[in-house]
Amino acid sequence: MKEFLKKELYSFRAVAAILARWLLLAVPTGLVCGAVGTAFHLAVEQVTEWRAEHIWLLCRWQVLPSWRFIR
Numbered sequence: 001m002k003e004f005l006k007k008e009l010y011s012f013r014a015v016a017a018i019l020a021r022w023l024l025l026a027v028p029t030g031l032v033c034g035a036v037g038t039a040f041h042l043a044v045e046q047v048t049e050w051r052a053e054h055i056w057l058l059c060r061w062q063v064l065p066s067w068r069f070i071r
Contacts, residue, residue: 051058
């Protein structure tokens with residue numbers, strides 16, 4: 001019985017070590033990906049607000065290339 005418990009304890013320690021390694025890899029990766037995703041979301045929000053405030057400028061940009069042919 002003691003040998004069985006020793007073997008199970010060793011197996012538990014091995015699994016715990018593997019779990020710790022994966023967590024040490026997964027947590028920083030998740031934090032970095034979350035930060036990048038948040039930054040992208042905020043950038044898209046800001047650009048959308050800017051576009052809504054400056055719609056006249058965007059319309060003018062579409063017309064500008066055709067002014068070359070009017071001259």
